[in-house]
Amino acid sequence: MTVKPLPVPPLEDTLSRFLTAAEPLVDPETLERTREQTERFASEEGPRLQAALEEFARAEDAEGRSWLSREWLNGYLTVRTPLPLTTSVGFQITGDYGAPGLGRAAELVYRAASVHLRQVRGETPQEVDPRGNPVSMTQWECLTGGVRHPRPERDEIRRPGWAASSSGAGTGGAPAADAAEIGVIHRGRLYALPVSTGDRRPVPLRTVAEGLRAVLERDEPRETELPFGALSYLGSEAAAPLLDRLTGNPHNAEVYERLTRMLFVVHLVEARAELEEHLERAAFEVGHAWAYKPITYEVCLEDDWLAMHVEHSTVDGATILAVAGALQEVAVPEEAPLPDAPAPSALTWDLTSGLRADLVTAVAAYRAEAAMLGVHRVVVPRPHRAELPFRISDDAAQQLVMLLAQLATYGRVRGVYEAVDMREYRAGRTECLRPVTPQAVAFVRALHEHTATEGLFTAALDAHRDWVKACKSARGVDRHLLGLALMARELGEPSEFLASPALAAVRHDFLSTTSIGGPDAIVRYAFAPTTPEGFGVTYTAGTDGYEFCVNHRRDTSEDLEGFAHNLAAAADTLWEFVGTLHP
Structure with missing residues (x-):
């Protein structure tokens, strides 16, 4: 069975989606300046970098890789801190x-x-x-x-290189002299x-x-x-x-x-x-x-x-x-x-x-x-599907709960990373879904102020669904911009856009989130937050509730108790609102 190659997304689609992702995270002045930088990038160095990336993608495809493969692995292997x-x-x-x-x-x-x-x-x-x-x-x-x-600058992956079978096999099913060990x-x-x-x-x-x-x-x-x-x-x-x-x-x-x-x-x-x-x-x-x-x-x-x-x-x-x-x-x-x-x-x-x-x-x-690293579990209610007025994605609901908890705890929202599986593409790894959409922020603000409407809610759900579809069809933002930055580095072409504060804000993940669905094989998991003040959150949908594992730093993560409390409160608020809707 053939796995399809990873395409390079259209430049204009990525830039448009980037501006949408940046809008809730920066002030109006920065957003306007970012729009100007994006327009210049789209008409000047952007097309050159896009063409170089497309050419690089064709060469990598011919070698059985994707245009992301080597740079993605390099990003891991150059980490110098404890894994x-x-x-x-x-x-x-x-x-x-x-x-x-x-x-x-x-x-x-x-x-x-x-x-x-x-x-x-x-x-x-x-x-x-x-x-x-x-x-x-x-x-x-x-x-x-x-x-x-481990190596001084870039680590190496060393594989054993197993032979197809052992020429020194023992008799009667006994271990051979070179039997595999654990x-x-x-x-x-x-x-x-x-x-x-x-x-x-x-x-x-x-x-x-x-x-x-x-x-x-x-x-x-x-x-x-x-x-x-x-x-x-x-x-x-x-x-x-x-x-x-x-x-x-x-x-x-x-x-x-x-x-x-x-x-x-x-x-x-x-x-x-x-x-x-x-x-x-x-x-x-x-x-x-x-x-x-x-x-x-x-x-x-x-x-x-x-x-x-x-x-x-x-x-x-x-x-x-x-x-x-x-x-x-x-x-x-x-x-x-x-x-x-x-x-x-x-x-x-x-x-x-x-x-x-x-x-x-x-x-x-x-x-x-x-x-300094700890794990705090929060379990919140989840209505049965039969109780819902219409289909509501568990993933979207859990992201809205986290977004409302952010707003209630800190009075503002910051960047969120959500990993999306991309293995249907050759050498596929993950894409990044950016769930802090303008529609999601508008809905949770209204929910927080008790003025939410069904229209705001469905707009938030639709925006989340659009991001999911974009990521699954290889039209996310983060990986494409990583590829363009790689081309800029290879060509020695500086870019004001690729160094913009808005792009840094989008990539600064106050919440690094991930979910693998239900608890049938993997129940929960722990990993270090990606920012000192933030949290790493794994979330799992159970029969009667959602479980959030909030991974935190005891010394620098910002108001763990408040955020954990507001996760539960946000779920109550969301489902109370949903209960007012009619099929």
Whole structure:
């Protein structure tokens, strides 16, 4: 099935939509100046940059990429700050994998190994969107393992390069000498556990359980000061030279190569916790992952917690949703354990006293920064569809609730980012929907002042729907302007428009928001806010309500308590208004 290439939107459409996005966020004087800058851009450098981008797109299409591919990846790989505090995400997932304990952990690992090994064998089925269109499978490549390798200026993605099958396959389904391994983190220590047979099939569930039991029975003391994965929580600026020093030792270089080849890592958590605490720990706390691996799973042995820590460079939430769904669909056969399965082996770093001291100092600084990040959950009512006067998009409703909460808390509205899946295009990632439309602002202002009308409401819903359609048809604003800025840089052509305050205001995301729909595979997730004063908000539609996970900085996020309170109040206000409407 062929995935269509990512088109370059018409210049005039993007500029018109940009002005609409800027209108609610800047004062009238700035808006008028921005209109003048936009007109000059449209008649002067804009067409030249557009032509260059279209030519670049044709060249990239011929290579099987999109015009956005390399610049998008480069934006991630040049991040120098700690990934868990910048771009990585902690997802709580769900699945009927049994009661808490060793058996449930083993079933999660077996299911994950099945899905990852299927990708290694090249047998992952083609994914399609709800309309039956094929989507790009590029992001699934992260399931084969590998690492993001920190470098001083730009990191590298290193993949294992699996052979199609093992020439040294063991007999009777036994693991081969080069069987695929996973990493098991327990009490801050890492163990390598083989999970595949010679033909890249998962070992039996009972063999996985025996391996995990062997890890637990070691009963090693907890490594608290410097867990195995501690270095990976440092940003590349600090991590790259430390990793070079670490792997200068041949033993450590071998451990790092083994870590790189692992399909994934799983963290066995011993202590039960409240949901918010689990989320914060999985996303931000040192030692829960090798944070430069694409995926680290997490399972608590004492409660229902299941999670994935995801490094975001090469994979987005929609693919992680598909992976979490694929785990649920794995059939677990009743098989006898392998008679001669290799035992898990402990992997350790050989640290000089100087390197250890430097790592301890750097990790302490990370912990101090991570302690500033928190997650606050707010659940608000949601009427049953039968109670609504007409169809109201859950996504639009939740964005209107957040917008009204902004207005009620701060007396003004600021920029909001909403991610939209774009994988139906070649090498597709995400587009940015800008939900703070003039129509939405007019409606929530009227709602706040008790003067809202059905006309204002439907105009806000229509404007949101128009943005959704534009993004899904590759006619969003943010990515196109990113491409034009890339061309300006390549051609050495400065642009007043691309440096305008209005464009900066549109891109300054007081709320960075994202939703993956309902809680059937991914329940909720945590990530760092993208602005010091703002929030990262994940929102999920349940049967009877909407849940907002408000990710915040304890030191700088602006009035968390007021915003959280007004989310609930805004939902009440919205649905009270909707109740006055008639079909």
